[in-house]
Amino acid sequence: MPKIALNGVTVDFPFQPYPCQEEYMSKVLECLQKKVNGLLESPTGTGKTLCLLCTTLAWREHLRDTISARKIAERAQGELFPDRTLSSWGLAASDGDTTACYMDIPKIIYASRTHSQLTQVISELRNTSYRPRVCVLGSREQLCIHPEVKKQESNHMQIHLCRKKVASRSCRFYNNVEEKSLQQELATPILDIEDLVRSGNKHGLCPYYLSRNLKQQADIIFMPYNYLLDAKSRRAHGIDLKGTVVIFDEAHNVEKMCEETASFDLTPHDLASGLDVIDQVLEEQTKAAQQDGLHVEFSADSANS
Template identity: 25%
Template sequence: MKLFPYKPRRYQEEIVQTIFDCLKDRKHLIMEAPAGSGKTICALVACLSFVSENDKGIIYLTRTNSQQKQAIQELKRIAEKLDLKAVSIQGRTNTCLLIDAIPSLKEKNMSNEDVARLCAARKKRSLEAMRGKEEWNRCIFFENFLLIKNELKFDRVVAAEELVEYGRKYKICAYEMNKMLAKKADIIIAPYIYIFDEFLREKFSMLYS
């Protein structure tokens, strides 16, 4: 319980130990507890205690953005006791600043696949332009990311929303920053769909392996 950032409440030590033992014994665990019982912090402390001893990484899945935010808040507190890097991730539809910047794109209500195709095409043109070829319909956010990615500095625990705010302020691609940090993270907070959707799971595995 040395990573626990609060004074443990009733049953929390037992919950942490149960999760830790299941990880150690390679067992599955289904746990149900009332709201406010500290399930998030107990799961994070148990998993981080285990991986710190076993050189593993963690993918922590959530159903909602509010659950992502809660996990990040708890990790920021744990990071006061443990040297860790963590980031929450969201898809292009939630992080693409180019769409926000161009009204004609924003009005299209684009699907994930549409945004992925747009992103790939714009990035390709940007790379060609940076090699000296004259290109239109590029992505200035992606180009700015490439120019300064080695100079970017962030806190050890970062929410996807923080990257969007940073990207909007400095005109840098939040999606690319998100990928960059995730590749270096000890723990990634992601939506359930990134694992349970076969297409997204394959993309996720390629991007963050």
């Protein structure tokens, strides 16, 4: 695979990039290196997803190698000059990497609108030379393999029953997730949602809780937009955005997703129930008004007598 040097970072790309792809990748690197937000646009069919993946992962590897080299240099210099603190030698770093050398290597959160789109992104990742530790987050509805939980009619009931079984440790699939050696085995390949379910069925462990465990050690985490945009979903999945690189692919859909997240649907049953409640309230108010009227009339008659 061709290696392209951009902004001091070597990017492995599956093929010789077009000029527009090199320019796109340079802009992605500029955002990462300067720690600024970026809004990037490129015509359909120009390989934006591939450019985003390769560039971001190349930058992360470059940062990791820089930190490793700096730590080795500091250790050696510390042995030669024991009276000096190691941190003082970090001032020799170039290209503004000094601060980065003393920070944890950030995770990458890659978000798209749907899981089917994420499956395509993961397929693109498999076509590159990069093999990061990957995690894809999904709902119980997509990932649960427990027969009794799966047959529940609503997502709400699935969540309730799942939590009940987990709390009582009566779900063998959840209990098997604690098998650490198996987790390590499944952390190696690049798995999408369907792969997680297949592996769960094969090994008899819960794909939902497995994905949550893999998230802790993942280099790149794939998830739908709403997991990020909805505060409730972020808390439910334990997503911490601090110090992470967040990528919104197909970002023209973000506005609509925000609208959907802040909206809700009313069914005919909801409207009928609401009208029934209004009728009850009006009826109670009418009764109360009539009672107040009788009381006033009685008081007036009593005064006259």
